[in-house]
Amino acid sequence: MSKSLSWFNVTALVLGFAFLYIPILLLVIYSFNASRLVTIWGGFSTQWYGALLENEQLLDAAWVTLRVAFLSSLVATVLGTMAALALTRYGRFFGRSLFSGMTYAPLVMPEVITGLSLLLLFVAIGLERGFWTITLAHITFTMCFVAVVVQSRLVTFDRSLEEAALDLGCPPFKTFFIITLPLILPAVVSGFMLAFTLSMDDLVIASFTTGPGATTLPMRIYSQVRMGVTPEINAICTVMIGIVTVVVVFASIMTKRQEAQRKRDEQAAAAH
């Protein structure tokens, strides 16, 4: 590529990342603002973090959110991985295009439609709304994201190892757990993390499918934001951003290390 374009590339990257990160950075900075007014700097303070710990409604909501996210992403990972296997490994089966359609549609489906339709289902079958209905709803829309992530790994997967195991008499079920799963594990883990954050993040679907007694953190934040911007919301947002950043960076370092280890193993195996 000609060097004359590089200044253009650098500008594009700098402006692009500035656009992506400055709003988040400002939000974090103003969570340490001593002033009650969010937009006027009144000195450094951590008082809003202290206030968080005493806000029981917020802590309750955070606890509900974490439980829903953990449970739903766990089930979604299993179901999504199965869907990915079904779509990549099992060739044609009855109603396959309907199945693949149902797997990809939720990725772009407007949340208001998904939320409303699930609510109407829960009402129609007489299920009491609350923790469990949010969890069911979250499993449904996040399993599709897991399926796509795992599927993109499965299509680039070398099947000869699996075939070797099957030829040597290893039952398919066992082959999956000792050969396939370890190889696709990084994709399954990123699918799980994606499902977890999507569940933690969701406002619209949770608002439709919840009932009395189950308020999630985004619902709580949303109702506070509607009443006005406060440093306390900045503080809770900063905590969430901090957790996500640590987890994502840690996970990506782990994956990189595993990848490097795998390459070394493969090279060592080839040398023998």
Next chain:
Amino acid sequence: MATAGEKGIGRLFVIAVPYLWLLVLFLVPFLIVLKISLSQDVIAQPPYAPLLDLSQGWAGFVDFLSQLNFDNYVYVLDWNNEFLDAYGSSLIIAAVSTVLLLLVGYPIAYAMARAPRTLQPTLLMLVILPFWTSFLIRVYAWIGILSQDGLLNQALQALGLIDAPLEILNTDLAVYIGIVYSYLPFMVLPLYAALEKLDGTLLEAAEDLGCPPMRAFWLVTFPLSLPGVAAGCLLCFIPAVGEFVIPDLLGGSDTLMIGKSLWTEFTVNRSWTASSAVAVLLLIVLVVPIVIYQNIQARQLEAGK
């Protein structure tokens, strides 16, 4: 070799479980929405009639069919009720935002694909990281920036660029900024995936044959990145049409978007039947782009990249 029976049961299990799950929790709910959109509001729990009473068998079903009515569609499609305006303005806002996203996202994706190989994983992570942080938080961050006494107005006034604060929050402009900001990773990632695969020798050949870089871009790079452009645009356009949080928090009271109308119809007017009709019509508007998106996604994933 595994016996056919074992393989058959395992295969059936792996297909049937997610299949049934999606049938019951994704497809059936849509049929219920369709059915309720053809029902009448009643003051009861659940607040609509008729109910499908299967215990009466065929007679019950015929009775159910005869009670279906299209009043909700007449109501939603009435020009006086602003729903049609909301559909129109949602489509316009989503289309304009998608074009803006392409203009902002393409240079970023292009620069990422041209960056040194060793730097690319880090750049990729930097694009994905904001996507992992809460959508609501990222929209919320803009309220403090765009408001009357917000940081943007403070900065512009301090620089002497403006005398009076600009009114940006609670306007359509704020909605555009919000959509472009929160959907940017969805645009950049498919574009980057397409550009990264691009065969550099094609561009070298064009250069050797005396093609100026700009022309080479339009003749070689851009056409080859079109699958990424299509995926990115659909991935942004479809959810943006039904967007609720951004117009609600950043837009003004005169910002009409159908996701917000549906929410209001449901939570404020408490009409389940009318909001179902709004949802059905929204789905009809979106069904063509959704099917195109599914086909692109299936082709990319199932053919192997």
